[in-house]
Amino acid sequence: MSPTLTDANQVVADPADGLAALESRRSTAEAYGIPLAVLAEVTHRCPLQCPYCSNPVELDRAGSELSTDEWKKVLSELAEIGVLQIHFSGGEPTARKDLVELVQRASDVGLYSNLITSAVLLTRDRLSALADAGLSHVQISFQGNEPVVADRVAGFKAHAKKLEVAKWTRDLELPLTVNAVMHRQNLHQLPDIIEMAVDLDADRLEVANVQYYGWALKNRAALMPTLEQIEETSRIVEEAQARLKGVLAIDYVVPDYYALRPKKCMGGWGRQFFNISPAGKILPCHAAESITGLEFESVRSNHSIAWIWQNSEAFNRYRGTGWMAEPCKSCEFREVDFGGCRCQAFALTGDAGNTDPACTLSPHHDRIFKVASEEAAGQHNRFIYRNFAGGTPEPD
Amino acid sequence: MASGRNITVSEASRPKLPRHTRLKFDETRQVWVILAPERVLAPDEIAVEVLHLCDGVRSVAEMVDQLAAKYAAPREAIATDVVAMLQDLADKGFLTEAREKTP
Secondary structure, eight states: OOOOEEEOSOOEEETTTTEEEOOOTTOOSOTTOOOSEEEEEOOOOOSOOOTTOSSOSSOOOGGGSOOHHHHHHHHHHHHHHTOOEEEEESSOGGGSTTHHHHHHHHHHTTOEEEEEEOOTTOOHHHHHHHHHTTOOEEEEEESOSSHHHHHHHHTSSOHHHHHHHHHHHHHTTOOEEEEEEEOTTTGGGHHHHHHHHHHTTOSEEEEEEOOOSTHHHHTHHHHOOOHHHHHHHHHHHHHHHHHTTTTOEEEEEOOGGGSSSOOOGGGSTTTSOEEEOTTOBEESSTTGGGSTTOOOOBTTSSSOHHHHHHHOHHHHHTSSSTTOOTTTTTOTTHHHHTTSOHHHHHHHHSOTTSOOTTSTTSTTHHHHHHHHHHHHHSOOOOOEEOOTTSOEEOOO | OOTTOSOOOOTTOOEEOOTTOEEEEETTTTEEEEEETTEEEEEOHHHHHHHHHOBSSSOHHHHHHHHHHHHTOOHHHHHHHHHHHHHHHHHTTOOEEOOSSOO
16 A cells, blocks of 8 residues: 555646646546636736737637626636636736636635736735735746847837746745747747746746747747757756756647647647636637637526536537547547647648648648748748737837 | 755655645545646545645654554555655655745
């Protein structure tokens, strides 16, 4: 009888926002048990304009956002059906005036709460109020390790404020994750970003390479790293993971364009994750609304969240392996990666039911990855900034 | 920086769960879980018992004595298992030590 620990989940980090989906091996619920963690995108409003934003290109307007009472009801319902963790994300979640109230509700119903923030709107008093409301963890995004690169990527004078808020976070004894989204124009800063995370006394660092849908796909030519850069990145991360064991945990997400097999996106469609959009749609992933022809149910409908998860057409559409065509259908890896990412298949091949072209077995793979590698080697460095107007090109 | 991390667990350690982790009974799935950023761990029954003893006051030696008495098991075997389990947790960042004093 030796004591053991089982990682209940396979951590499936979704790089665009550093989210991880969780899966319980011991779940006693039915085939598609309620996820352990849910992402609540409480608003799409954000002062930053990062060109790789994981939000859809069609952003939800402020007027369509769920009200305070609606979110509070959602949080209670999530806890009741067995969700354990809630990630408050956006947009910028602190743009909502009622965030302290929402965190308090999460605490009251026993949810472990994580704030995924750009930090730029926080004051020390507000962070302190969030801590008092029971916030369990803070994740701050960084666009680089110094303001010249970082503020240009964010399209906002953000870096200095982020450093300040990271210090407040630790002063308040809140655990801190530094999330660094990496691409061709900031990968050279990775060693300094790792040191920055250590200096900030972070518990965790997420090194997340951009994943190319939505805004990032629009900006692919300006963001795509070269294969040499990625190999160097992997080497730097592995060295740092060994050196900083017990000091800083480092999670690493490779860009799937350079992997041989596609990622098990979201742990498989509708298998272990859902998110809630600002307007209350329950989605299999935060990019799912980019797939046209799928209808997503809302918490404002007369269905319960559990019903939507288990029975709605959109969730069942790409669950399991029954929907697959070749080369997935007869592939020995079909239950390993579940065909990769539906949104990427849709964006790059026009059919969400196709094999993710990140897979070398996809007939679209060679064409798409030739274009991407040419972009990586090119000099098109101007961004298209993310905003409600559909994007604005960076001035010369 | 990072005080209380990178610990080596010994019988003299007085471990506790860090602020960012929470030991909780999951009513829906009827299992104990450790909640941490981006992770849920499912400790088994014995591990849960050990974790309940990790209050930052008790030493590992005291925990081992208690468990050896309760299960009438060889102290040495229990000590090996408990230290290995706690070290594994510490390496993953899910265990810290009570601070003697803040520098």
